[in-house]
Amino acid sequence: MNMILLHPSDFHDPGLAVLSDERARHICQVLKAAPGKVLRIGLLNGSLGKGTVLSVDQQTVCLQCVLEEQVPPKPKIDLLLAMPRPKVMKRLWAQLAALGVGRIVLVKADKVERFYFDTHVLEPDFYNARLIEGLQQARCTHLPEVLVRKRFKPFIEDELDVLFPNALKLLADPAGERRLGDFSWGERRVLLAIGPEGGWTAYELEQLQEHGFELFGMGERILRTDTACVGLLSTLAEALNHG
Amino acid sequence: MNMILLHPSDFHDPGLAVLSDERARHICQVLKAAPGKVLRIGLLNGSLGKGTVLSVDQQTVCLQCVLEEQVPPKPKIDLLLAMPRPKVMKRLWAQLAALGVGRIVLVKADKVERFYFDTHVLEPDFYNARLIEGLQQARCTHLPEVLVRKRFKPFIEDELDVLFPNALKLLADPAGERRLGDFSWGERRVLLAIGPEGGWTAYELEQLQEHGFELFGMGERILRTDTACVGLLSTLAEALNHG
Numbered sequence: 011m012n013m014i015l016l017h018p019s020d021f022h023d024p025g026l027a028v029l030s031d032e033r034a035r036h037i038c039q040v041l042k043a044a045p046g047k048v049l050r051i052g053l054l055n056g057s058l059g060k061g062t063v064l065s066v067d068q069q070t071v072c073l074q075c076v077l078e079e080q081v082p083p084k085p086k087i088d089l090l091l092a093m094p095r096p097k098v099m100k101r102l103w104a105q106l107a108a109l110g111v112g113r114i115v116l117v118k119a120d121k122v123e124r125f126y127f128d129t130h131v132l133e134p135d136f137y138n139a140r141l142i143e144g145l146q147q148a149r150c151t152h153l154p155e156v157l158v159r160k161r162f163k164p165f166i167e168d169e170l171d172v173l174f175p176n177a178l179k180l181l182a183d184p185a186g187e188r189r190l191g192d193f194s195w196g197e198r199r200v201l202l203a204i205g206p207e208g209g210w211t212a213y214e215l216e217q218l219q220e221h222g223f224e225l226f227g228m229g230e231r232i233l234r235t236d237t238a239c240v241g242l243l244s245t246l247a248e249a250l251n252h253g
Numbered sequence: 254m255n256m257i258l259l260h261p262s263d264f265h266d267p268g269l270a271v272l273s274d275e276r277a278r279h280i281c282q283v284l285k286a287a288p289g290k291v292l293r294i295g296l297l298n299g300s301l302g303k304g305t306v307l308s309v310d311q312q313t314v315c316l317q318c319v320l321e322e323q324v325p326p327k328p329k330i331d332l333l334l335a336m337p338r339p340k341v342m343k344r345l346w347a348q349l350a351a352l353g354v355g356r357i358v359l360v361k362a363d364k365v366e367r368f369y370f371d372t373h374v375l376e377p378d379f380y381n382a383r384l385i386e387g388l389q390q391a392r393c394t395h396l397p398e399v400l401v402r403k404r405f406k407p408f409i410e411d412e413l414d415v416l417f418p419n420a421l422k423l424l425a426d427p428a429g430e431r432r433l434g435d436f437s438w439g440e441r442r443v444l445l446a447i448g449p450e451g452g453w454t455a456y457e458l459e460q461l462q463e464h465g466f467e468l469f470g471m472g473e474r475i476l477r478t479d480t481a482c483v484g485l486l487s488t489l490a491e492a493l494n495h496g
Contacts, residue, residue, distance in 0.1 A: 012475050105480045148474040190491065229494065231391040232255050237348045237483055244484030245491045248433065251472065 011036050013050040013149040014061060015142055016075070027051075027061065027073045034071040037063070049073070052151040057081045084152050085110035086199050086250055087243060088174065092119040092206035093158075094235040096129035102236050103137050106154060107144030109243045112199065113155040113173070118162050121208035127160055166217050177201040179223040182242055183215070186225030190249050193226070202246060204238055254279050256293045256392040257304065258385055259318070270294075270304065270316045277314040280306070292316070295394040300324045327395050328353035329442050329493055330486060331417065335362040335449035336401075337478040339372035345479050346380050349397060350387025352486045355442065356398040356416070361405050364451035370403055409460050420444040422466040425485055426458070429468030433492050436469070445489060447481055 014037065020027040029037070037043045043063045051061040051073065059077035066072075089106065093099065093116045106114060116132070118124070130136050134156070141154055157173075159165040178195045181203040203223055210218065219225070233241065257280065263270040272280070280286045286306045294304040294316065302320035309315075332349065336342065336359045349357060359375070361367070373379050377399070384397055400416075402408040421438045424446040446466055453461065462468070476484065 105477070108474060108476055108480055109484065110474065147477060150474060229490070231351060231353065231393060233351055234348070234390060237351055240480055240483040241352065241487030245488045247472065248488045 011040070011143075011146045013052050013058070013146050014073075015052050015054055015146050015151065016061075016073075017054050021075075025075050026064075027075050028070060029073065030070045034069065037071045038066055038068070043071075050149065051075055051077075052145070052149065053077055054151060055081075055153060056151055058149065058151065082151065085112045085150075085154075085247075087111055087246055088113040088115070088177065088199060088201045089239070089243070090115045090117060090201055090203040091235075091239065092117055092204065092210070093122045093126045094206070096126060096131045098234070098236050099126075099129075100131045100140075102239060103131075103140030104144035104147065105236070105240055106243070107141040107150070108148035109144075109240065110148070110150060110152070110247065111154045111243065112152070113157065115157045115159060115165070115173075117159045117165055119206045119214055120162075120211045121206040124160075127158070132158055162214065163217070166221055170221050174199070174201045179203065179218075179221070180246075181205075181215075181218055181223040181225050182228050182238065183210075183225045184227065184230070186227035188224070188226050190226055190228075190245055193224070195250065200246060200250065202242060204235065204242065207235060254283070254386075254389045256295050256301070256389050257316075258295050258297055258389050258394065259304075259316075260297050264318075268318050269307075270318050271313060272316065273313045277312065280314045281309055281311070286314075293392065294318055294320075295388070295392065296320055297394060298324075298396060299394055301392070301394065325394065328355045328393075328397075328490075330354055330489055331356040331358070331420065331442060331444045332482070332486070333358045333360060333444055333446040334478075334482065335360055335447065335453070336365045336369045337449070339369060339374045341477070341479050342369075342372075343374045343383075345482060346374075346383035347387035347390065348479070348483055349486070350384040350393070351391035352387075352483065353391070353393060353395070353490065354397045354486065355395070356400065358400045358402060358408070358416075360402045360408055362449045362457055363405075363454045364449040367403075370401070375401055405457065406460070409464055413464050417442070417444045422446070422461075422464070423489075424448075424458075424461055424466040424468050425471050425481065426453075426468040427470065427473070429470035431467070431469050433469055433471075433488055436467070438493065443489060443493065445485060447478065447485065450478060 022028050045063050047063045049061045052058045057078045061073035061075045064072040089111050177199045179201045290306045292304045295301045300321045304316035304318045307315040332354050420442045422444045
């Protein structure tokens with residue numbers, strides 16, 4: 011935990027946050043913070059800042075908080091991900107939040123087993139805790155928005171254009187001849203699509219391309235979903251910020 | 254498993270491989286391959302090819318193998334990694350092999366606990382199995398070479414320059430003002446250094462820079478070792494191949 015992420019409901023008075031959950035335990039037992047200690051804080055979907063420990067006991071920590079005026083920019087990348095096996099998705103949440111993603115859409119595809127969706131890993135309480143873990147690791151405040159869509163076709167036909175109206179839509183595919191560096195995005199958001207382990211079907215690829223997705227190649231290596239997600243998001247962020 | 258990796262010892266006659274281990278089980282039970290089926294194969298540290306199933310029973314699979322003449326190029330990136338927690342390293346092996354690394358040096362650093370080295374995760378039988386799993390996933394044949402060094406100073410002073418004589422040495426550090434895209438590497442190999450979760454000490458940073466490491470920045474996010482490894486290796490591979 012490289013930052014303590016605060017919720018508006020943690021504030022009893024303006025500038026005074028009172029914590030009595032896992033974060034309090036972390037401040038006491040891991041950081042061993044005594045009164046006077048200054049910690050990095052952030053407000054959920056808001057700005058970063060400093061929190062001075064006012065008091066600590068076993069259950070409760072009081073922090074005097076000063077937040078910066080400027081809110082860090084929201085991540086410019088969104089992710090359309092064919093739902094991976096729950097075990098893989100469980101590990102991915104924190105990494106996605108740490109790397110910075112605005113919105114995560116988990117979608118069914120032909121080569122996604124239906125039972126992948128029957129998992130506690132897709133319950134908001136579960137994934138929000140993991141996402142917040144990732145934000146606290148990376149010192150970011152923007153909680154990714156999560157959408158779960160168990161039907162591919164209605165999502166692509168009815169929702170995709172509404173949710174991502176002006177995005178540059180990119181799809182990693184072995185057939186892609188262009189590379190990430192070949193695209194110009196200007197100020198547009200980027201929506202990155204990552205398929206299932208077995209790949210999208212020809213029909214799905216056609217649908218995605220009809221709805222604006224452009225193919226790009228990433229070399230010949232076939233990567234596991236989690237490796238591909240982390241690798242592509244990192245490469246894309248570097249290209250977006252310093253292309 | 255997107256490729257069956259063969260060892261020279263699997264060949265009884267030239268062109269005839271006989272398998273009776275986990276690979277045979279995979280070919281029977283997962284791929285459900287019958288005689289005549291053509292599988293992608295690769296020779297350890299050699300070329301890719303095709304293997305035609307000649308016979309299958311519960312224990313043994315015979316493959317008629319045809320290998321390509323050309324051996325794929327060896328990955329151009331090496332990794333100097335401060336030993337992470339064993340749990341993290343356990344998950345990293347396959348991903349490192351899948352992403353493509355020539356040589357992996359695991360080194361002690363001040364903020365690496367000594368007991369991290371007392372683990373089965375660093376036994377060759379364990380890590381080679383994981384590395385081969387990654388190669389078979391990514392369809393690559395080059396098995397990374399692994400070195401474990403429990404003392405930082407002797408490694409840096411006595412071995413580093415010998416092992417990596419002409420490499421461009423890069424070190425991810427928040428203080429780095431240059432970005433990956435700012436370096437030119439030509440035909441040189443790249444040695445990428447990734448520090449412990451708590452960072453290198455000032456002394457370690459000084460030593461590394463004295464031995465030719467150049468700093469580069471990757472943004473303000475603080476990433477877990479495994480996320481950082483996968484992200485940096487991907488970004489670097491993309492820059493190397495298409496910069």
